[in-house]
Amino acid sequence: MLRVLVAASCLIACGDAPAPTSEPHRPRIVEPAARVGDVGDVQEPREPGPRLHASDERSALPEVARWLPEARRCGRFGARRYCNGPRRAPEPEGASAELASQLGLGTHRAAAELIRANPRPEWIAAVRGLVAAPRFPMTWPVDEGRFGRGVQRRGRKVVHRGVDVTAEVGTPVRAVAAALVGYADNTVDGYGNLLVLLHGGGEVSAYAHLDAIHVHAGQLVDEGQLVARAGNTGLSRGPHLHFEWREDGELADPMRRFEEAHVPAWMRPLLFAAR
Ligand SMILES: [Zn+2]
Numbered sequence: 001m002l003r004v005l006v007a008a009s010c011l012i013a014c015g016d017a018p019a020p021t022s023e024p025h026r027p028r029i030v031e032p033a034a035r036v037g038d039v040g041d042v043q044e045p046r047e048p049g050p051r052l053h054a055s056d057e058r059s060a061l062p063e064v065a066r067w068l069p070e071a072r073r074c075g076r077f078g079a080r081r082y083c084n085g086p087r088r089a090p091e092p093e094g095a096s097a098e099l100a101s102q103l104g105l106g107t108h109r110a111a112a113e114l115i116r117a118n119p120r121p122e123w124i125a126a127v128r129g130l131v132a133a134p135r136f137p138m139t140w141p142v143d144e145g146r147f148g149r150g151v152q153r154r155g156r157k158v159v160h161r162g163v164d165v166t167a168e169v170g171t172p173v174r175a176v177a178a179a180l181v182g183y184a185d186n187t188v189d190g191y192g193n194l195l196v197l198l199h200g201g202g203e204v205s206a207y208a209h210l211d212a213i214h215v216h217a218g219q220l221v222d223e224g225q226l227v228a229r230a231g232n233t234g235l236s237r238g239p240h241l242h243f244e245w246r247e248d249g250e251l252a253d254p255m256r257r258f259e260e261a262h263v264p265a266w267m268r269p270l271l272f273a274a275r
């Protein structure tokens with residue numbers, strides 16, 4: 001019964017919609033200015049100036065100084081009407097916003113490229129200079145939730161692009177690995193509030209249907225850091241996190257990047273299905 005409910009909760013939401021140790025170590029973060037070269041004044045700022053890092057506290061969501069203005073985008077998927085709002089993402093600011101601007105991150109186009117194509121070579125070069133490649137196993141993105149749905153293919157067609165974890169609205173969401181934030185907004189139809197992270201090996205993780213995102217493009221996040229809250233925005237039939245993973249420019253099953261000991265018992269059936 002539960003599986004039926006869960007499957008129904010994300011029937012369309014995550015289907016064709018536009019697209020770990022128990023205590024993970026803190027990955028080494030290279031000083032941006034030393035590696036990014038000509039990104040000008042992108043450097044570790046002096047307090048109380050802007051910071052590239054979203055938060056120094058992994059146990060708390062970064063505070064948002066200013067939210068982006070409301071931009072309610074609604075659409076239809078067959079007979080179903082959905083809205084990508086309310087828009088809940090921070091207004092980019094400081095040196096990290098400048099880095100995003102220089103790299104062309106944070107835009108709708110960047111989101112489309114990150115979740116549907118290969119990251120641009122300059123993005124991969126930049127992120128490799130900033131964060132280490134993801135470790136295996138990665139950090140599970142949701143501490144509390146229920147069994148969801150995995151990546152599903154029908155022949156060569158991908159009918160569900162990610163992993164669903166049903167979770168109450170507001171449940172904190174973690175970065176699965178250290179990353180540069182590539183996109184944080186709600187302009188991609190169906191995904192609602194969407195966070196896209198670019199990892200040190202050129203991998204991409206996407207977190208969709210969020211209630212609120214607490215980091216913005218150009219910021220660095222640590223593995224396991226709280227970055228957002230789960231929600232029910234976009235093409236979603238119930239509160240859940242839709243999590244996508246790309247590596248080598250291809251959509252991949254993220255469950256392969258986790259290990260049994262680091263995945264909550266309630267999600268392990270998906271882990272085994274991925275092997
Ligand atoms: Zn989904």
